[in-house]
Amino acid sequence: MRLLPAVAALALAALLVVALAQSRGPRRAGPRTRPALKVSGGLLFLYPGARRPLPLVIRNNRRFRIRVVSLTVRVGNAKRGCGREYLRIGRFRRRLVVPPHGFRTLDLPVTMLRSAPDACKRALFPLRFTAGGRRA
Amino acid sequence: MRIACALLAGTAALALPGHGDAAWLVSRTGAGAIGSKTISTAAPAAPSGSVSSHDVTVTWAVSRFVDGTAVPSYIVKRYDAFTNALQTTLPACSGNVGATSCVEHSVPTGSWKYTVTPAAGVWRGTESAKSATVVVLV
Numbered sequence: 001m002r003l004l005p006a007v008a009a010l011a012l013a014a015l016l017v018v019a020l021a022q023s024r025g026p027r028r029a030g031p032r033t034r035p036a037l038k039v040s041g042g043l044l045f046l047y048p049g050a051r052r053p054l055p056l057v058i059r060n061n062r063r064f065r066i067r068v069v070s071l072t073v074r075v076g077n078a079k080r081g082c083g084r085e086y087l088r089i090g091r092f093r094r095r096l097v098v099p100p101h102g103f104r105t106l107d108l109p110v111t112m113l114r115s116a117p118d119a120c121k122r123a124l125f126p127l128r129f130t131a132g133g134r135r136a
Numbered sequence: 137m138r139i140a141c142a143l144l145a146g147t148a149a150l151a152l153p154g155h156g157d158a159a160w161l162v163s164r165t166g167a168g169a170i171g172s173k174t175i176s177t178a179a180p181a182a183p184s185g186s187v188s189s190h191d192v193t194v195t196w197a198v199s200r201f202v203d204g205t206a207v208p209s210y211i212v213k214r215y216d217a218f219t220n221a222l223q224t225t226l227p228a229c230s231g232n233v234g235a236t237s238c239v240e241h242s243v244p245t246g247s248w249k250y251t252v253t254p255a256a257g258v259w260r261g262t263e264s265a266k267s268a269t270v271v272v273l274v
């Protein structure tokens with residue numbers, strides 16, 4: 001019975017260590033932490049009325065499989081007179097699991113509206129990706 | 137003792153791999169770009185026209201974007217051969233034509249010239265030179 005307090009204390013200490021480790025884990029990428037998921041991609045040669053697949057690469061920087069549950073693409077304005085409103089990007093709707101330290105590719109449909117003005121000739125729309133996932 | 141065992145079991149459950157399913161990862165890194173092209177400023181060759189009664193078939197060559205791919209559509213215009221006044225293009229040749237030929241039906245009697253302008257949505261290329269005169273008889 002004299003061992004009981006010691007075992008309890010040990011278990012509590014172990015719980016604290018595990019909880020601490022998980023809180024520092026991959027829940028949210030800190031400013032100095034390598035992000036768990038990295039998304040990159042781009043497309044050239046779009047024109048009004050054209051619908052093209054936007055090829056994306058999603059990299060997993062962790063040692064475990066990650067199920068991608070959300071992926072948003074923020075489009076910036078290309079230049080004066082050619083705003084982001086002239087682009088439509090489809091939503092991410094599929095199930096996607098990225099292997100440890102691996103990558104997966106996917107396409108999102110992109111359309112440049114037929115009303116895109118002359119200012120959108122030779123324009124470059126910057127993209128920002130945000131990916132959300134969970135350990136698979 | 138039971139409390140200690142429960143604590144140990146809980147610790148083991150947390151420490152085991154595969155139980156971190158609730159851990160959410162949100163990555164805000166990642167950037168890219170989407171670029172657009174432009175229509176070549178070179179004027180396309182003049183179209184040609186052939187008459188069959190009051191139907192005029194207008195044909196022209198493919199125009200290209202600067203990257204070499206074909207533009208998706210064209211605007212066809214008809215002018216009076218003598219006054220150069222722009223006429224209303226009739227259906228089948230009006231609006232954005234997605235081919236390199238069209239047949240303008242029920243063209244009025246007269247002498248006409250045609251031009252084509254490469255188009256993509258509201259983008260316009262350079263208008264071609266006028267075609268040879270097409271005469272539609274009574």
